[in-house]
Amino acid sequence: MALENIMKGFSATTPDDAFKLQPDKTHFNMCGYAAPKLDIVRIGFIGLGNRGPQAVDRMNHIEGVEIKALCDIRPEKVNAVKKSLEGSIHKPAIYTDKEDEWKKLCEQPDIDLVYIATPWSLHTPMATYAMNHGKHVCVEVPAAKTIDECWQLVETSERTKKHCMMLENCCYDFFELLTLNMVRQGLFGEIIHGEGAYDHDLLAGNFSKEKYYNMWRLKENFRNGNLYPTHGLGPVAQTMNINRGDKMDYLVAMQSNDFMMAQMASDLAAKDDFYKPFANKKYRGNMNVTSIRTNKGRSIMLQHDVTSPNIYSRIYKISGTKGSALKYPEPGRVAFDDKDWLTQEEYKKLEEKYQPAIVKKIGEEAKKLGGHGGMDFLMDWRTIDCLRNGLPLDEDVYDAALWSSIAPLSEWSVANRSNSITVPDFTSGSWKTNQPVDITLEKGGTTKVLV
Numbered sequence: 497m498a499l500e501n502i503m504k505g506f507s508a509t510t511p512d513d514a515f516k517l518q519p520d521k522t523h524f525n526m527c528g529y530a531a532p533k534l535d536i537v538r539i540g541f542i543g544l545g546n547r548g549p550q551a552v553d554r555m556n557h558i559e560g561v562e563i564k565a566l567c568d569i570r571p572e573k574v575n576a577v578k579k580s581l582e583g584s585i586h587k588p589a590i591y592t593d594k595e596d597e598w599k600k601l602c603e604q605p606d607i608d609l610v611y612i613a614t615p616w617s618l619h620t621p622m623a624t625y626a627m628n629h630g631k632h633v634c635v636e637v638p639a640a641k642t643i644d645e646c647w648q649l650v651e652t653s654e655r656t657k658k659h660c661m662m663l664e665n666c667c668y669d670f671f672e673l674l675t676l677n678m679v680r681q682g683l684f685g686e687i688i689h690g691e692g693a694y695d696h697d698l699l700a701g702n703f704s705k706e707k708y709y710n711m712w713r714l715k716e717n718f719r720n721g722n723l724y725p726t727h728g729l730g731p732v733a734q735t736m737n738i739n740r741g742d743k744m745d746y747l748v749a750m751q752s753n754d755f756m757m758a759q760m761a762s763d764l765a766a767k768d769d770f771y772k773p774f775a776n777k778k779y780r781g782n783m784n785v786t787s788i789r790t791n792k793g794r795s796i797m798l799q800h801d802v803t804s805p806n807i808y809s810r811i812y813k814i815s816g817t818k819g820s821a822l823k824y825p826e827p828g829r830v831a832f833d834d835k836d837w838l839t840q841e842e843y844k845k846l847e848e849k850y851q852p853a854i855v856k857k858i859g860e861e862a863k864k865l866g867g868h869g870g871m872d873f874l875m876d877w878r879t880i881d882c883l884r885n886g887l888p889l890d891e892d893v894y895d896a897a898l899w900s901s902i903a904p905l906s907e908w909s910v911a912n913r914s915n916s917i918t919v920p921d922f923t924s925g926s927w928k929t930n931q932p933v934d935i936t937l938e939k940g941g942t943t944k945v946l947v
């Protein structure tokens with residue numbers, strides 16, 4: 497299929513469509529790509545609601561960062577963040593009040609990186625526009641909503657040679673980093689199976705008038721699939737070197753009915769006219785279970801439920817030929833062979849021995865500076881350090897596209913009686929030779945944390 501057709505907003509409707517959407521061209525491989533190094537990384541932020549201001553604050557604690565611009569459609573959000581930077585070295589330009597002002601931020605010449613934390617439907621349009629204007633991109637999860645958008649990200653990143661990193665912070669959580677390092681040292685043997693989840697009760701937040709801009713997150717719930725797969729999937733995919741030695745072949749997805757959302761919409765609408773447009777609608781089923789098979793014969797199980805009263809869980813389970821690791825409930829635990837989980841003392845010894853380099857270097861500072869216990873800070877610091885040292889980023893555009901694609905693929909499978917659907921190879925075959933993510937910190941690691 498020609499690239500022009502891919503760009504027409506076409507979304508996969510059959511298993512084969514998803515596969516055929518591969519561009520007819522020789523691709524430039526962005527996996528392992530090192531952009532010219534930047535001593536100073538000049539950042540523009542778009543989207544300053546719940547998530548964006550936390551990223552601004554974190555970046556304010558990283559050496560070699562200049563915050564050059566802030567954008568949010570709501571002036572009060574931009575002004576609050578601008579105020580929080582008073583007295584710092586940062587003097588950002590402001591873009592606000594109009595739907596398309598973010599384009600001016602992307603066009604601002606003295607910006608290297610555009611950092612996007614907006615509603616999902618704006619992620620790909622903003623990311624591609626930014627790359628087309630010569631900027632690297634960090635974009636919140638999920639990076640794309642359709643298969644077509646996934647390919648747009650890949651095509652734009654390859655053509656412009658700009659990084660497009662999806663901000664999958666869970667890859668930087670402490671237990672996930674530790675066990676990834678243990679996988680690399682062979683402690684679990686060959687990885688056979690992984691599990692990941694996003695079970696987080698957001699029901700009240702989704703229906704809140706204040707929590708999300710213009711009720712965007714509630715409106716997403718008319719799509720029936722695993723809408724938020726990347727938190728559970730990212731760390732598991734890294735242990736299996738997906739896109740870097742293995743690839744996903746196909747998936748099947750099953751969805752429960754909705755037992756919660758329609759009822760809540762109708763209860764609220766009975767008391768408050770604001771909710772009338774949300775009543776009498778068919779909502780996404782509460783629980784989605786998606787199973788993925790990889791080319792090397794591994795399996796992955798994902799769960800997604802944000803609308804029933806579950807205890808927070810991202811699962812994170814990996815099992816291999818020699819042992820397994822499991823987190824949630826916390827703390828995480830590790831076992832070898834079929835013996836019991838290691839005792840706390842045994843685990844502590846392993847933790848000391850296999851602590852990955854990034855945690856040794858800035859783990860304690862990251863915990864103090866925070867962001868989901870410190871993992872957000874590890875992610876931002878590592879990204880800036882890579883850009884400043886001219887290193888490839890840990891999460892590239894193929895990860896962004898693949899991990900995001902689970903949402904539309906699972907929607908298709910759910911709509912088709914859980915039939916299987918082919919997962920596109922966004923690397924166009926390069927997965928066979930792409931190298932695993934470098935977690936040694938042997939290159940780089942030179943950026944200071946500003947406390």
Ligand SMILES: NC(=O)c1ccc[n+]([C@@H]2O[C@H](COP(=O)([O-])OP(=O)(O)OC[C@H]3O[C@@H](n4cnc5c(N)ncnc54)[C@H](O)[C@@H]3O)[C@@H](O)[C@H]2O)c1
Nearest residue numbers: 543544545546547568569570595613614615636637708709
């Ligand atoms: N990785 C994580 O742990 C994590 C946690 C929370 C949220 N997120 C992601 O962050 C993103 C934002 O979530 P949130 O909770 O901050 O939502 P939010 O609604 O609080 O923030 C989105 C912001 O985008 C702004 N916006 C909307 N349209 C715009 C436009 N045209 N131009 C400029 N700004 C515009 C809104 O005014 C709002 O302030 C989502 O993608 C979400 O999935 C990730």
